[in-house]
Amino acid sequence: MQTNDTLRLGGKEFSSRFILGSGKYSMKLIEAAVRDAGAEIVTLAVRRANTREQENILDFIPKTVTLLPNTSGARNAEEAVRIARLARELGCGDFVKIEIMRDSKYLLPDNAETVKATEILAKEGFTVLPYMFPDLNVARDLESAGAAAVMPLASPIGSNRGLAAGDFIQILIDEISLPIIVDAGIGCPSQACRAMEMGAAAVMANTALATAGDLAGMAAAFRLAIEAGRKAYLAGLGRVLSRGASSSDPLTGFLRD
């Protein structure tokens, strides 16, 4: 088992594997959520940060965390690229989560446009984390395009429905050498734990916390679940036998050399 288990992204190392969203809840709760989640990466919508408001969301995110600005609002690669550049200008750093939606109802990501934007932004020196629908071919394209990680959705965003796309995420985990960060749809700590047991590098959550009775309490529960899942993955889960019990008298016992 590894002793120094860190998540490496864009030349940085993170000991937390819980990426926290900052939308959908009161800005004054962000600090407590970050603390209780033990989060080192916090996402935020550039459109929320692009404000003259006295209470800018950027002021509520502790300076110790790495910002992961997202391009929500982009409808194509060109718009995502413009929003990413704006994030850099706003002082959000070089990390960017690409979100491109051509659907205002389900907010499903547009994989083709996401690959295009990833290629452009990776060349510009961004640490690109693309949000995507879990498709192996697209994940390979994102890897070739220079993504730092891949962020497949688990189920429709905001749905709290868990690992509906679990089998396809597992394929990405098995086949892609980049960190796979499970994003969208994770509704409770047990689902986050399961994603980590599968071998996900990290889990991102927002709505599950925003809609919880006690936001900070739920943040802490997610942290524990993610840590538990990670430990289980590293320990190697016991075999799950599909039928019958393991025989103490193996079928191949007769073989002599």
Add this chain to the structure above:
Amino acid sequence: MDNRYFVDSEFLSPAALEKKHRLEQDPASRADPMAYLPGMEDIHSDLSQRVLSRVAAFRPEAYSAREVRAALSHRVRNEEDLMALLSPAAEPFLEEMALLAKEETSRHFGNTVYFFTPLYIANYCENYCVYCGFNCYNHIRRMKLNEKQIEREMKVIADSGMEEILILTGESRAESDLAYIGQACRTARTYFRNVGLEIYPVNTEEYRFLHECGADYVTVFQETYDIKKYETLHLLGHKRVWPYRFDAQERALLGGMRGVAFSALLGLSDFRRDALATALHACYLQKKYPWAEISLSCPRLRPIINNEKIGPQDVGEKQLCQILCAYRLFLPFAGITVSSRESAAFRNGIVKIAATKISAGVSTGIGDHERKYTGKQDHEEGDGQFEISDGRSFGAMYRDMEEEGLQPVVNDALYV
């Protein structure tokens, strides 16, 4: 015809009065509401027929508690469910609807509430819409802000903390032409992050021009989807052309706008049918243009200058709440705006259930923000379109929303 709307101004000439009375009394004197006027673009959309045929088949009285319960139990609600939720049978289920609506709102929008303020830059109008304070026969102080005045008003509003503005005009192409509105959008872009428009409907390429000037969303109220009723309320002017107005949102999207907003003015006709039509109009358009951001408004009739008799008719606050819950349950992802036509108490309550956007620091008058915001009065003002009910300032609204446990958001848009 219902004459509670008709008011004769002593300032009208005998000829104008004679024409007004003829329009009011003789249907034959009025233009065909389905015939396009010269210059109006026909995009040959199928949407209005689809909406109208569904609404024609709607029998609000035919629903029972059984259908309402079924609608409430569904994870995704279809058109039949929407009809049940808008029917009188759903009235006893209001609290249950509100609880479910709150859940959907929170899932899609968290506890955020978005702020905007409307800015009326001109109140000239060429239409005779009998319920509207701006109508061309109503004697009010007419005014159109010039470029400098617009900028001064925008600065006062921006200084209050607002970052989203909705620019409105009366419906007069002659007084408020496209170049004038475009310039207002350009000025607005320098003061605000998000610029919306609520003006007379225009053609696709004109929407494209306004988008290039900085506007990103377009609100058009259909007023009523009941064409027979519409014809009796919009007696004169380009607004009388019902289908051109109906297709305005679609032309706006074709012209590059990011989002569009829909509404019926509740109280003009059968509110259940109008609410159904509004939701279907928005739904069908979003299906046709899946990237479009859609939102719904829910204005009720308000008194106007020179006519205090105008009011919301049979649409009480309970009915309004029912409609908004039905909208939320049918279109969980859509924005819902509640304007200052409604009271502070209603708005405080409804943002916790279904609404996602509210106006603050509102004035429907022309050029009066500076006086209202700073107390300074050194210039002319034009009269408002209707009387508002909730006059809270931006600061007061911000504090009140926080006290309600909500996160005020002054900007959630990027012009890209």
